[in-house]
Amino acid sequence: MNIYGSTISLLERGLDFSSAKGKVISQNIANVDTPNYKAKHVSFKQMMHEAQSRPINAYRTNELHFDFSSKVSKAGIAKYADFNYRQDGNGVDMDKEQADLAANQIYYNALVDRLNGKFNSLQNVIKGGR
Template sequence: MALSFDKALGIHQHTLGIRAKRAEVLSSNIANADTPNYKAQDVDFSQALKQASSKQRGVGLGATHQNHFSIQSQLQAQSQYRIPNQPDTGDGNTVDMQQEQAAYMENALEYQMSLGFLESKFMGLKKAIRGE
């Protein structure tokens, strides 16, 4: 009997990748807080999760031979520009450091939570394999 990791791990494998992408985007915002005309971005988690969990992820590659594997491109979470909460300070930068730091911390906690869920899934799989 074949083991399907997609079924065994559930949605947690997708959330980890999305949270990692969001951490990159948020850290880029923080790094560019003083860059003139920089526009803050964010990743829409619910939209990216729908894209990741659907069967139509990425672009399918055509096989030219019957023995070729079916390969799909990895999820590319799309970052979107954030609507600023503060008025323009004159330099065109839309980064609000307090908002970015809070979002980054929240994302880091949720990333750790996703890691914990995956760890518990793997522990359950190990127990099942061992017959415990």
């Protein structure tokens, strides 16, 4: 029996996405002066597709049950290959990266607040409403 429901696991996946996006944005900002560096981005659609294609560990009690094995791939990080923002071939737009970083931070904080609310509710139930 799962006492958490699926909400906590969905919030965890959202935090994973936000963390990956934050790392990519930080790499882009750190390489703003690197010649020929191509900016990277994290695709939510690609991460969801890859999460659905990950294998599920399941014990098959009958050969007629579904086989859950499938291929595992890396995170949904892609490069803007043909985009040059500056003369030196660098593809990082600092204004866009800073705006994305701020939006990602707001998204991350909202997920953390929601997760804290879930844990506070569980704690309240465990204490018996006291």
